[in-house]
Amino acid sequence: MRLMLRSKLDREKIPANDLWKRALRESIRTVEHLDRHLKLSYEERKQISDIIERHPMRITHHYLSLIKKNDPSDPVRKMIVPSAEEFNLLGQYDTSGELSNTKMPGLQHKYAQTALILTTNRCATYCRYCFRKRLIGLETDEILRRFNDAVRYIEKHNEITNVLISGGDPMVLPTDIIERFLQKLSAIDHLNFIRIGTKITVALPDRILQDKRLQALLRYYTSRRKRIIVVTHINHPHEISPKTVAAVKALERASIAVSNQTVLLKGVNDTPEVLAALQKELLKVSIQPYYVFQCRPVKRVKHNFQLSLRRGLEVVDRAKRMLDGPSKRFRYVMSHRTGKIEILGIREDYMYFRYHQAKDPHNLGKFFRRRIVDKAGWLDEMG
Numbered sequence: 001m002r003l004m005l006r007s008k009l010d011r012e013k014i015p016a017n018d019l020w021k022r023a024l025r026e027s028i029r030t031v032e033h034l035d036r037h038l039k040l041s042y043e044e045r046k047q048i049s050d051i052i053e054r055h056p057m058r059i060t061h062h063y064l065s066l067i068k069k070n071d072p073s074d075p076v077r078k079m080i081v082p083s084a085e086e087f088n089l090l091g092q093y094d095t096s097g098e099l100s101n102t103k104m105p106g107l108q109h110k111y112a113q114t115a116l117i118l119t120t121n122r123c124a125t126y127c128r129y130c131f132r133k134r135l136i137g138l139e140t141d142e143i144l145r146r147f148n149d150a151v152r153y154i155e156k157h158n159e160i161t162n163v164l165i166s167g168g169d170p171m172v173l174p175t176d177i178i179e180r181f182l183q184k185l186s187a188i189d190h191l192n193f194i195r196i197g198t199k200i201t202v203a204l205p206d207r208i209l210q211d212k213r214l215q216a217l218l219r220y221y222t223s224r225r226k227r228i229i230v231v232t233h234i235n236h237p238h239e240i241s242p243k244t245v246a247a248v249k250a251l252e253r254a255s256i257a258v259s260n261q262t263v264l265l266k267g268v269n270d271t272p273e274v275l276a277a278l279q280k281e282l283l284k285v286s287i288q289p290y291y292v293f294q295c296r297p298v299k300r301v302k303h304n305f306q307l308s309l310r311r312g313l314e315v316v317d318r319a320k321r322m323l324d325g326p327s328k329r330f331r332y333v334m335s336h337r338t339g340k341i342e343i344l345g346i347r348e349d350y351m352y353f354r355y356h357q358a359k360d361p362h363n364l365g366k367f368f369r370r371r372i373v374d375k376a377g378w379l380d381e382m383g
């Protein structure tokens with residue numbers, strides 16, 4: 001008890017360090033600002049300014065520094081700099097049925113055990129492939145408004161055993177707000193753990209490195225109250241800078257488990273060599289590979305980033321052959337409106353799948369197959 005009290009007092013004594021907020025304010029949001037760093041052509045300036053009227057741009061200077069400036073096909077560039085490919089409107093905005101799983105603004109409940117909280121529509125950098133493109137950096141009524149109501153919903157639903165705090169990126173919220181989430185959620189008995197989904201370790205690692213109070217409160221809640229897992233989102237080895245490694249180490253020192261979700265992206269990590277190198281690198285820096293997601297058929301994303309399922313499976317299979325032990329433990333999955341579906345393999349003319357999570361509990365674990373359509377990038381496009 002005395003130890004718990006001391007730990008709480010220590011945590012409160014540490015002032016929040018807000019230098020990272022300045023880095024956020026100074027991030028690149030206009031074509032003119034981007035042009036100063038990347039030397040864009042007239043055509044690119046015009047295209048980017050048209051695109052960001054619809055889907056805003058935000059790039060931190062840290063993230064921008066990871067781009068090889070004289071390489072137009074640089075993978076980091078493709079992920080964060082808008083391109084004319086975004087004019088292609090193939091696809092739809094809500095591909096996983098998020099609106100239909102929304103119980104109140106900012107609270108989704110699709111799978112019995114998991115509640116998902118959309119805490120903000122902002123991130124440190126706006127990824128061009130984001131599956132929540134419909135709301136990132138935009139006016140939206142999908143974001144959490146009444147946190148206490150969300151907590152009451154979770155309290156009433158005993159079947160919920162874990163909460164995913166997501167967004168946008170919850171790590172762009174002030175430290176006090178993050179603490180409020182952790183304080184309230186960790187008091188719910190039937191929760192086993194809390195996950196925080198974030199790209200901050202890549203987009204703005206100083207957010208973690210500079211804010212010792214954030215580190216202290218994460219340490220306090222995970223060791224004294226409820227297990228916290230940080231789920232990072234890293235797609236290419238070039239995103240893992242020395243600062244990212246230091247931020248992950250700081251989380252490790254705070255007793256936080258860190259795992260990673262990757263999205264398979266055309267022109268970014270769509271070769272077995274890059275995907276395997278990424279998983280090896282993640283493990284080397286103490287991040288557990290968790291899922292590799294099929295890119296969703298999101299409007300302004302599908303055409304630019306989605307691989308066919310057939311090609312995706314080939315890349316994943318060949319990458320796994322180059323890996324060993326925990327680096328090949330990840331599952332290749334598709335977040336479909338009916339559930340999280342593992343993409344298992346091909347035999348003759350069929351692709352085989354299994355429900356890893358299911359909206360309808362009767363489907364959980366169900367094994368099924370679809371006749372292959374070569375260019376299909378999503379279950380609904382299969383035969």
Ligand code: SF4
Pocket residue numbers: 122123124125126127129130131132136167168169198199233
């Ligand atoms: S950080 Fe995450 S939520 Fe934000 S734009 Fe990137 S992928 Fe989307």
